[in-house]
Amino acid sequence: MKKIFKIIPLFILTLLSYKVNAQLDTLNYLKQFEANKMQYIGQPFSKLLQDMTQIQPKTVWADYNIENKTKTKRSLFNFCEKEYSFKNVITVNITWDNDIPYTQVEYYEKKNHFYFTDEERSFYGNKIIKDIMVYR
Numbered sequence: 001m002k003k004i005f006k007i008i009p010l011f012i013l014t015l016l017s018y019k020v021n022a023q024l025d026t027l028n029y030l031k032q033f034e035a036n037k038m039q040y041i042g043q044p045f046s047k048l049l050q051d052m053t054q055i056q057p058k059t060v061w062a063d064y065n066i067e068n069k070t071k072t073k074r075s076l077f078n079f080c081e082k083e084y085s086f087k088n089v090i091t092v093n094i095t096w097d098n099d100i101p102y103t104q105v106e107y108y109e110k111k112n113h114f115y116f117t118d119e120e121r122s123f124y125g126n127k128i129i130k131d132i133m134v135y136r
Contacts, residue, residue: 026055026079026090027090027134027136029054029055030055030079030090030092030134031134033048033051033052033092033132033134034092034132034133034134037129037131037132040129040132041129041130041131041132042097042128042129043128043129044125044126044127044128044129045094045124045125045126045127045128045129046121046125046126048094048129048132049121049125055079056079056116057077057078057079057092057116058078058079058080058081058115058116059077059078059080059081059114059115059116060075060076060077060078060108060109060114060115060116060120060124061075061076061078061109061114062074062075062076062102062105062106062109063075063076063093065099065102068099069102070101070102070103071099071100071101071102072096072099072100072101072102072105073095073096073099074093074094074095074096075093075094075096075100075105075124076091076092076093076094077091077092077093077094077116078090078091079091079092088136089136090134090135090136091134091135091136092132092133092134093132093133093134093135094129094131094132095129095130095131095132095133096127096128096129096130097127097128097129097130098127098128100127104123108120108123
């Protein structure tokens with residue numbers, strides 16, 4: 001019984017270490033796109049998605065536009081399940097060259113519950129990128 005109590009914390013630490021390393025790998029991978037953002041600025045979002053061969057966004061969120069609530073200037077693409085999207089998550093923040101009407105974004109948010117589906121891939125795919133920022 002004493003051995004089990006010694007093994008359990010070791011097992012938990014191993015799992016946590018694995019999760020942290022996986023997040024760092026994802027962050028480092030996505031930071032490459034930010035570092036090379038000049039290749040994507042002025043290009044459709046589909047080009048960036050096509051180059052993301054190792055991982056794809058799982059959720060998409062409209063960033064609140066304080067200047068004009070009817071327009072979306074930025075979208076936040078997260079790389080985790082929706083339930084984990086609120087704490088310390090790896091995010092690619094895309095600023096769009098042209099604002100997107102919020103009603104269009106809201107339609108997909110309500111329909112697909114913020115998940116990044118093929119419909120969103122098609123919708124955002126032709127939008128032109130103005131800037132890319134990756135953070136956690």
